[in-house]
Amino acid sequence: KQLPFKEKNIILIGFMGVGKTTIGIHIAKKLNRDFIDVDQEIEKQYDMPVTQIFKTMGEQKFRQMEKEFIVDLCCNSRLKIISLGGGAFLQEEIRNVCLSTSIVFFLDLSFNLWKDRLHLLMDNRPVLQNKTLEEIEQLYYSRQGIYALNHSKVNTDYLKPEEVADNILHSLK
Numbered sequence: 001k002q003l004p005f006k007e008k009n010i011i012l013i014g015f016m017g018v019g020k021t022t023i024g025i026h027i028a029k030k031l032n033r034d035f036i037d038v039d040q041e042i043e044k045q046y047d048m049p050v051t052q053i054f055k056t057m058g059e060q061k062f063r064q065m066e067k068e069f070i071v072d073l074c075c076n077s078r079l080k081i082i083s084l085g086g087g088a089f090l091q092e093e094i095r096n097v098c099l100s101t102s103i104v105f106f107l108d109l110s111f112n113l114w115k116d117r118l119h120l121l122m123d124n125r126p127v128l129q130n131k132t133l134e135e136i137e138q139l140y141y142s143r144q145g146i147y148a149l150n151h152s153k154v155n156t157d158y159l160k161p162e163e164v165a166d167n168i169l170h171s172l173k
């Protein structure tokens with residue numbers, strides 16, 4: 001049975017570094033709800049940064065953990081503000097559970113603006129490491145289609161995180 005709109009979780013998706021966590025924290029504060037960052041929860045659970053999980057257990061194992069965590073979270077919570085890792089929506093099971101239990105927003109940022117943040121992300125984003133800018137750009141565009149499928153797209157270009165949060169809240173009214 002579908003939950004009424006106002007009782008659902010709000011889930012933020014989008015490419016690494018677009019501001020899912022920061023914007024999620026703003027939304028949670030404004031709605032007085034709990035905020036959950038999936039990557040941070042996985043890091044706590046395994047007592048290891050994501051980069052280390054990728055290194056020691058491999059990406060496939062991380063994707064498995066990510067799926068289990070998100071499926072469990074979506075099925076057992078409501079009224080939460082949740083930010084997903086940028087790769088989570090590549091998994092169909094994650095897309096399905098999110099879309100059936102929650103309201104999903106895709107945070108979009110133009111590649112040209114995103115590029116300026118790349119240096120801040122390199123150290124702890126294993127999927128960006130050892131790639132040329134061209135390869136990263138390809139990855140960015142190959143993900144856009146998946147993010148944009150079936151969810152509300154929210155533009156973040158030139159906006160402060162709080163302004164994006166306000167726009168999302170406004171669209172819910």
Ligand code: S3P
Nearest residue numbers: 015016017085086087125126127
């Ligand atoms: C990933 C994004 C990261 C993290 C992991 C893989 C991806 O999350 O889950 O490094 O494949 O896009 P953020 O989007 O929060 O950086």
